Amino acid sequence: MGCLRPRRTQGSPRIPIFCGPFSSKGGFRPSVVKDCIHAVLKEELANAEYSPEEMPQLTKRLSETVKDKLKEMGFDRYKMVVQVVIGEQRGEGVFMAARCFWDADTDNYIHDVFMNDSLFCVVAAFGCFYY
Amino acid sequence: MEPGKRRTKDDTWKADDLRKHLWAAHSGNPKGDKKHREKKLRKESEVDFPEDKEQKHRDPDRDTKHRERPAERDGHASRENPRGDRDREKPRERKKDSRDRDRERHKEKYREQDADKSHSRGKDRDKDRERRVRREELRQTAQHNLLGWQLPEPVERRARAGSKARAEEKERRDEGSEWGDEERERRYRERKLQYGDSQDNPVQYWLYKEGGERRHRRQKEADRERRHREKSSVREKRDKHSREKSNSFSDKEGEDRHREKHHREGARLDEERHPGDTGRKERSSREELRKRESKDSEHRNRGASSRRDPTSSQEGSCALWYAESLVRNNGKDKDSRKKSCREGSAVGKQALRPGSAEIAEIEKEDTDIENAGTDEYTPCLEDDFEDYEDDFEVCDGDDDVSNELEPKEKIEELPLARKKEIQEIQEAINAENERIGELSCKLSQKRGLTEGEREAETDANSSPPRAPVCGIFMDFATASRRQKSRTQALKQKARSTKLLRLIDLDFSLTFSLLDLPPVNEYDMYIRNFGRKNTKQAYVQYNEDNVDRDTQTEEVETKGVWSQHPAEGMAVSGGSGSGDPCDTGAPKVNTPRLSHFLRAACQVIAVLLEEDRMAAEPSWSPAAQDSALRISDSASQLNTSLPFLQNRKVSCLCASQVQRQTVVSVHGPPGAAFDPVLDGRYVLCVWDIWQPSGPQKVLICESEVTCCCFSPFKAFLLFAGTVHGSVLVWDLREDSRIHHYVKLGDCFWTFRTATFSTDGLLTSVNHRGPVQAVEPISTSVYKKQSFVLSPFSTQEEMSGLSFHVASLEESGVLNVWVVVELPKADLAGSLSDLGLIPGGRIKLVHSATIQLSDSLSHKGYEFWGAAQTLSVKFLPSDPGHFIVGTDMGLISHGTRQDLRVSPKLYKPQQCGMRPVRVHVMDFSPFGEPIFLAGCSDGSIRLHQLTSERPLLQWDGGTDGHAITGLRWSLTRPAVFLAQDDTSCIYIWDLLESDLGPVAKQLISPDNSAPLHDIMSEDGEPRQHLLCYWKRKTPLLGEAMGDGCGEFICRNEGLGKEGSCRSPPCCPPALWSPESLSFLIPARSSSPRPWRRVVAFGI
Secondary structure (H helix, E strand, O other), X not given: OOOOOHHHHOOOOXXXXXXXXXXXXXXXXXXXXXXXXXXXXXXXXXXXXXXXXXXXXXXHHHHHHHHHHHHHOOOOOEEEEEEEEEEEOOOOOEEEEEXXXXXXXXXXXXXXXXXOOOEEEEEEEEEXXXX | OHHHHHOOXXXXXXXXXXXXXXXXOOOOOOHHHHHHXXXXXXXXXXXXXXXXXXXXXXXXXXXXXXXXXXXXXXXXXXXXXXXXXXXXXXXXXXXXXXXXXXXXXXXXXXXXXXXXXXXXXXXXXXXXXXXXXXXXXXXXXXXXXXXXXXXXXXXXXXXXXXXXXXXXXXXXXXXXXXXXXXXXXXXXXXXXXXXXXXXOHHHHHHHHHOHHHHHHHHHHHHHHHHHXXXXXXXXXXXXXXXXXXXXXXXXXXXXXXHHHHHHHHHHHHHHHHOOOOHHHHHHHHHHHHHXXXXXXXXXXXXXXHHHHHHHHHHOOHHHHHHHHXXXXXXXXXXXXXXXXXXXHHHHHHHHHOXXXXXXXXXXXXXXXXXXXXXXXXXXXXXXXXXXXXXXXXXXXXXXXXXXXXXXXXXXXXXXXXXXXXXXXXXXXXXXXHHHHHHHHHHHOOHHXXXXXXXXXXXXXXXXXXXXXXXXXXXXXXXXXXXXXXXXXXXXXXXXXHHHHHHOOOEOOOEEEEEEEOOOOHHHHHHHHHOOXXXXXXXXXOOOOOOOOOOEOOOOOOXXXXXXXXXXXXXXXXXXXXXXXXXXOOOOOOHHHHHHHHHHXXXXXXXXXXXXXXXXXXXXXXXXXXXXXXXXXXXXXXXXXXXXXXXXXXXXXXXXXXXXXXXXXXXXXXXXXXXXXXXXXXXEEEEEOOOOOOOOEEEEEOOOEEEEEXXXXXXXXXXXXXXXXXXXXXXXXXXXXXXXXXXXXXXXXXXXXXXXXXXXXXXXXXXXXXXXXXXXXXXXXXXXXXOOOOOOOOOOOOOOOOOEEEEEXXXXXXXXXXXXXXXXXXXXXXXXXXXXXXXXXXXXXXXXXXXXXXXXXXXXXXXXXXXXXXXXXXXXXXXXXXXXXXXXXXXXXXXXXXXXXXXXXXXXXXXXXXXXXXXXXXXXXOXXXXXXXXXXXXXXXXXXXXXXXXXXXXXXXXXXXXEEEEEEOOOOXXXXXXXXXXXXXXXXXXXXXXXXXXXXXXXXXXXXXXXXXXXXXOOOOOOOHHHHOOOOOHHHHHHHHOOOOOEEOOXXXXXXXHHHOOOOOOOOOOOOHHHHHHHHHHHOOOOOOOOOEEEXXX
């Protein structure tokens, strides 16, 4: 973050960062994450039907798998928050929004939507960088 | 210390109970009694001092045992004590309360254990209140520990213990830090400071009551202490630091200081005792003795305690609790012991005085085992007891004594069953502890916890009295851990604060994760039910004839070749060619197509005619070589059409501009053919290249005497009739406005005249037969030679501004103006009465020229009025014309009635002769000369300016009347003449001006008798060169000098002579009269047939 905003580092101690969004590994890359999420969703919800009893477990399982996969991808020093919402499709309108209090330079999020005839599933993954 | 312990949950009521019992329950155990008792005890102890000493001797041993035993008992043995206590006490009064107390005890144990561990855990918050209480207890104990540890102990042990205590304190502080933070610690300390006042209030208040006495006593003690201090000032210094440390903690209460002083004093004594470690051996050896001996003292003590027991049993919890506290934590025990120690020390001091030998031992023991000391000393030292009465009462110090004594006795005295019971309980307690430990383990972080447990266990194993310390020790581990974590957290916090200056946190953006608009009803319906009642229809290509409606048919294809231009009969071919062009060209530009077709059809028709002509060898020129030497070829017009049969050709006329266009006039039929056509004259317009049939067929009511075409375009045909009318046909008219008849397999349109002067303009119209009709045009000759196109491609009225002159026999020359109406009126015009409905051409009378005047005054009046027979206009000046008469004279006149130099052109012979000048022709090359043919066979060549002719040939035709005379259009010195015997003469003036250079009798077939009516047209045909390439130039030239004549021959007569026109008849170029004259002669023939043959010369 010293390299983040050089103008602001004047007079303030530089804290070296060896990994993170500006390291060679790169930070939270939404495209990669999105692919990952998409793959998971496709695999898990290939022919899923909405049933109120199963959905809680399904959401938990989904979130866990997504989280694990994200961890495997090795975003060092990133705290991952995965939110999964599954709802039934009955023609009602749905609007979901997220608001994050974070450092937009390093933190990011990605979401993916899966829909079939009976349900919609929104997976949002937030990556927050640990300084 | 005891007050602190009483402050557990049960303390509240205990305190009350205490009061009750102290105040109300007078007899048994009230505190007043206690005091008394204690005083008594003290007195007794003073009395029994030696015994006490013994006891002292014994007690240390006991204590050592005590210490060892718990070690053996794994730190829980001490809990037997309460049991033991209780068991012992049971028999006395407590049976009823035993259950409650048990419960309470358990609770308390539990709580205390919890308290110990909860300090470390700090997480069992379910029992907040209890914990708080325990905390307070701990604080108290800590405080007391502090106090206790401030005791100047012998160097090694005390230092060790002190360090331990300090460690414990630290731990506690850490615990405090765990609980809260430093603030909490602070609070904790403050509470420590205050709690003596605040929380111990009931007790301390009570304590203070007797404070006065105590002080008195203490002052006494203080004196003693001073003495002691002076003695042991050296040692004091050694302990100062520890003391000061402890002082710093212990400065809180003045009383405590006092106590400390006592302690110090005791400590000095201890120190004095300390050097002699060997004493311990003695002690150990003595222990047994003591045990036995002590029974008495113990009993005594017990007696004292037992005396108090009822009270303590009523306050049972106190006693039990105290016992438990011993078990629980050393610190507390120590506290208690320390206090007793103080007492002991005080006692010790006192004891020092009496017996120094034993004092050493006692002090050693004291130092070793403070409790023991207290136990031993308390009975001995009445004064001190008085001082600490309160404490004891408050703390149930008696119970202490008894408690501590009891375990040993228990073990010794308790029956096996009891032991088992105790063991069971111990086990249960152990299990409980373990459970709690596990719980704490789980709750606290694993490493530290395991360590803590291990330590705790080891500690517990090693030293049962320290077992409670184990809990604290655990606390220490976790606490340090927590401190670490706290420091780490602090670090992180600092870092975060630094970082936060650099990082911008914002939440301005709102991410829309999902926006699913509501589906409207229709879509929903369609989604759910939309697919119902629908079917998928398949389209297939005849693969398996499943009965479906849609089947495709095979597409038929066919290849056809085509070629242009066509070489054979078939233009396009291929076997069984269908009609691939069906779909072609539905859009037709009709005017353009018709235009094209008209032109193309003409060409095609011409070509077909040529082919047909070529295919007829009989008429080929080769066959007629002998007959037609002057001509290359000849063709015969087809007069065998049904409506032309039995009709004589009376007149033949060719257009001056469009040379191929010929009109033939046919007379009425000899036999009835069609009611429409019968009695009418027929005119046929031919294209000489299409001899098979006429282009147009015109009909006329009256007999046509002469006719001519319009000067520029041959689309107007003018004709004069014997009735004196002038007719005009517009050949462009649409055939639909005319009458048409179906003859054979085709329709023929018979056109009536567009305009007729019949009945019109009667004042100026002709009254006799019209002898000649001539167009008047200036440019006629200029244009004629350059128009090569045989087709009338354009039909504009470009050349319509011309006049037509018609000459009547009586010498009246009428000039008509040809007018084209701008618009055709199909309904017929009211003003133009001679106009056919839908016609656009009309004639307007322009001028009338009377020629009879100029002809009559010559003095030939006896001849009567001269007949005018023909008229010709000078090509170069249409204003001048010449008129042939029947008197051999040619009149010269102008339209403007101007005077002209020769008024008459006369023959070379003078005198009047009845010679009809029937034919005249101006030179086409602009020369002011003209030819005139006379009926006597003479040909005159006149110059316009001279009255007499330049040349005159009288015998050229052997006296036959000249019926036709034409200049060659190509050779200025050549002209052709025809006589009425159908003989053609060719004159070439350059070659010979004496007579004709060639003579040709026109006869279609020499070998056969002439049965056909032949007509010869002598018009120039030079344009034919373009089409007839076979002809030689010579012949071509010959053709250029064309002239023609009609040869009428009756097949029945079979000889030429019959064709001659009657001599009286004026020799007209195309004389109908001659034909009509002949016809009666042949009328006898059964089937006369006639042909009109046009010879191309």
